[in-house]
Amino acid sequence: MKRIGIVGAGGIAKAHAIALSTIKNVELVGVHDINNHHSEQLVRSFGGKSYPDYTELMQDVDGIIVTSPNFCHKEHTLQALYENKHVLCEKPMAISIEEANLMRKTAEQNSALAVMGFNYRYLEIVNILRSLIISNELGHVLAIKIHFKKNSALRRKKYTWRDDANSKKTSGTLGDLGIHLIDLIWYLFKSNFKEETVNVKIETNVKTKEDKHVHVDDYAEVFGQLENQVFVNLITSKISDIEECGFGIEVIGHKKEFKYHTKNPLVYELKAGIDKEEYSVPPTLLYNPPTEFYGWADSFRNELIAWINKANQKPLVDIPTFADGYRSQEILEMFFQKEKTNKYQELVTS
Known part of the structure; x- marks a missing residue:
């Protein structure tokens, strides 16, 4: 190709x-x-x-x-x-x-x-974390907190297709940003959510643009547990203060804890008890736009190289397939249904 x-x-x-x-x-x-x-x-x-x-x-x-x-x-x-x-x-x-x-x-x-x-599978920090999990450096993983926060719902005043109903909520913060995190959780643990453990909070705070109704969410938070017993807290936002914006992951293992946030993009932290050590993240090749986080532009390049190499019959491991896309779509739909059920239960009991 x-x-x-x-x-x-x-x-x-x-x-x-x-x-x-x-x-x-x-x-x-x-x-x-x-x-x-x-x-x-x-x-x-x-x-x-x-x-x-x-x-x-x-x-x-x-x-x-x-x-x-x-x-x-x-x-x-x-x-x-x-x-x-x-x-x-x-x-x-x-x-x-x-x-x-x-x-x-x-x-x-x-x-x-x-x-x-x-493309977030191709972030250097994600593959560093994946190697730590696979090698058992962190020990048995207990929990992951993963979040992606932006302020685009506050910055962008123009009404676009992302705000209307045609995409059936998939262009909101959970469908747009959260779908990356849903896939990353699978990529890191190869384990699905236990549906009965999932609780979801979804909000639309910016309700109108250009006098038109906004049909999608701008904040979402998910709590749940995977089939491998790992607890998950997933947060996506398009209404965050600028100092909160970015991509962050925290993983708690029996041996060590892993922490990373793009506010301090060049290092990640490993903590064992009271001992903390910082490790370097490799430099990027491409410039990242001001509204995107460290490594964002490179992730597209790495993704395209993987796609091209695979199409040209070069060996590659864990390229995201349409089966992965379908799985993530199922989980996204389950999150939306859970939130709808939660609202109904609140209405019945109020």
């Missing part, structure tokens, strides 16, 4: 285009967006051609990166797979379990490579 196309020309498409420009022996052939002006802007900066017709773009490429709005993922992905094109689909996989299941089954029946855009 050498010739790549992108469908969708927003901010994530730009991150992919920047990353592609640093990878040898691949070419950004072109971009398709429903707004031709946006695709023209992107190719003006990173090369390739603006394609008004998605089908024409597919004829000229080996692989497609799907960065369109969530409610377009199914259509764009299936079209590419039917043309036997390799696909990297941005998260979340779809806007429903039914859509995700159709995409998964189609990928299983196709010889083209279909992978999920779970």
Whole structure:
């Protein structure tokens, strides 16, 4: 796979285009967006051609990166797979379990490579932590607290597709940010949530933009336990104060505790009793936008290299598949249902 196309020309498409420009022996052939002006802007900066017709773009490429709005993922992905094109689909996989299941089954029946855009798997700090867990450096893991906090709901005043109802809540903080954390928990522990242990809190604090109703959440918190007995606290936010923004992980093991936050991005901490040690995080290659955290840009590059290498028959372990995307979609839907049940129970008992 050498010739790549992108469908969708927003901010994530730009991150992919920047990353592609640093990878040898691949070419950004072109971009398709429903707004031709946006695709023209992107190719003006990173090369390739603006394609008004998605089908024409597919004829000229080996692989497609799907960065369109969530409610377009199914259509764009299936079209590419039917043309036997390799696909990297941005998260979340779809806007429903039914859509995700159709995409998964189609990928299983196709010889083209279909992978999920779970780029946080490729953060250096995540793979450091995973190595510590696998090597038993932390001992038996008791709990993980993982959070991703931004302030975009406060900063962005314009009403967009992310705020409307078309994506069925998947464009809110839980579906947009939390889906990464859902996948990371699986990646680290290979264990599903025990549904009966899960409690969910979901809020919409910014209720209107440009006098239009906001249909998605901007804060979510999940408590639960995995089947391997690890306790989980997952927090996502788009309404955090600037000093709280970033990505953080704390893992408590019988032997040691692991702590990392992008507020102090170059080090992570291991604690055993009263003894603490700090360790260095490797430097990044690419510049991170001011509103993103350390390693964010590099994670796209690492993800694309993995996808390209896998498509070119080079061995690779743990690339995120459409089965992973479907699993995460199921868990996301379970979280939404749990929150709905909690609200109903409060109503009944009040």
